[in-house]
Amino acid sequence: MRHSIKAALAVSASALVFSGDIASAEITGPITFFTHFGTFQTNGRWDDWTAEFEALYPGTDVEVIVVDGYRREMPTRLASGDYGDVLNVLDNLPPDQYAEFYLPLNDMELRDTHMFVDRYTVDGNVYGYIYGANAEAVVYNRSAFERAGIESVPTTRTELFAACEALNEAGITPFQINMGAGWPMQQWDKAALLFAGDGGYYEDALASATPFSPDEPYGESISFVHDLFEAGCTERDYTANNWDQSKAMLGVGEAGMWFLANWSVPQAIASGEALGMENVSDDLGMFPLPIDDSGSPAVLLNPDWAIGVSANSDNPETAMAWVEFLLTQTDVANEAGFIPGDTRIEPTLPQLVELLAPEPPIIESETPSSAFKQAMADARLDFMAGTYIRDLVLADDFAAAIADVNARWDRANGN
Structure with a gap:
């Protein structure tokens, strides 16, 4: 679907915001946060943000664990049941499996102010909110x-x-x-x-x-x-x-x-x-x-990673508060170079201003269905991981390699 950039961004204010929907009395205890953002560990921002959160909610403790090769490593953790309290919503996980691994986040104000909420909504339940677009x-x-x-x-x-x-x-x-x-x-x-x-x-x-x-x-x-x-x-x-x-x-x-x-x-x-x-x-x-x-x-x-709350969390209220704090009360999205997922926060990256100022046509990525992701998996094509495309580009006979991939797809998809 094509949109104007103004409609796609719909930003209205540059101030950071926080709704505080979750009762403070329920926000206590430790949580573990699995993230792909190693940059913020190196530059100390995770330390800054966790300290701010723990000061805001005494009795909480956020352990940040950076995972290299997130798409490769985290499915193993999900399968083992050991995936902490807050983590990214894996983009190669079929949406009909979200409820198995993540808690619904329906009562957060983010639902009304965030982009790409529909992408992480299944049967009326929201399972993730993006850092940014x-x-x-x-x-x-x-x-x-x-x-x-x-x-x-x-x-x-x-x-x-x-x-x-x-x-x-x-x-x-x-x-x-x-x-x-x-x-x-x-x-x-x-x-x-x-x-x-x-x-x-x-x-x-x-x-x-x-x-x-x-x-x-x-x-x-x-x-x-x-x-x-x-x-x-x-x-x-x-x-x-x-x-x-x-x-x-x-x-x-x-x-x-x-x-x-x-x-x-x-x-x-x-x-x-x-x-x-x-x-x-x-x-x-x-x-x-x-x-x-x-x-x-x-x-x-395109949305970047969304974050959600583990279905196995022992402190889900604290986990939800961390998600909301991170996305509304820190500058994580702009520091990462995103168009912030919260439409009340304006992007600050100059390169984005250059790109979008001429108002080029915008194509907004829609949610790949469970059926599409399953067809790709059945055809042994690692969607959004890159390996199969690398193999195609390097093939000695490109046309033959394309024909083989089409055949695998056809068998998997039952056309």
Whole structure:
């Protein structure tokens, strides 16, 4: 579904807010919080926020546990029953299983002020609230573009590939895809919605026997990144996990761009500054990914992780209070570079302002159904994890690999 950016964001105030729906007398005891945000452990923000919460609610204690490889590690914890009190709502978990692992969060004021609530609502019960929304687009380094003689951001596919060629000639890695890390390749699961021009496309894919063929949106998306790779636009090293190195390369201008969301901007800034670079934020910008030559590329608005409360929590009131505190009384969303999930809090990231000021077409991602996720799992395609897309891009015979994936999909989906 396409929206104007004003309707998509619907922000109205920059002040942090807190509803205080949960009775303070019920908020006590320890909770464990499993998070993917290692950055906030490194810079001390988790310590700051937990101290503020514990001062607000005496008798509480929040233990923050950072989990590397969250999508890989947390399903094992869910299966074991040992997954703490507060955690992300796993995006590869079918929604009809939310009630097995998470408590409903229906009585929180966030229900009326948050974006993408419907995405985590099943049978009238809300199981998660997002940190923030992501505008999936190209993050680029201005100084790298200037050194390559690129005078304006590309608005067509032809211009994008020409920019890659100019960056290559200047000795700059043009377009980082982080294939070796694996998980960034999930971006091309998301980009299928751009090629379809429809945030609900995943459900349409269920009706197709061959959604990965080059003439269908999913296939167009995978073919696009394959073309980037074959044209020499991407990193030379496609085997090692160079995610941390890639952030520094973009921050200092040794790389030109990547297709990730706004959350990646603060990480590139921090990596550049750690190497002694100044004014890194001024060097970074964003523009919509030009998937064709229409000259009117769209931006995909996608929720980032949602957080929920464990069905096994011994202190659910404290866990719910932590969720509400974190999302309304801290600046976690803006520090992470998001469009805050609470529509009363305005985004502050300058790169988002640049991206959205021209009011590009907005495609709002809809919820992938349990049926779609199950079909992907049955076809052995790790939706939103990136590995199968990496394998396709690296296949010796790309056409044959696509045909094999289509066959697996068809068998799994029963078309």
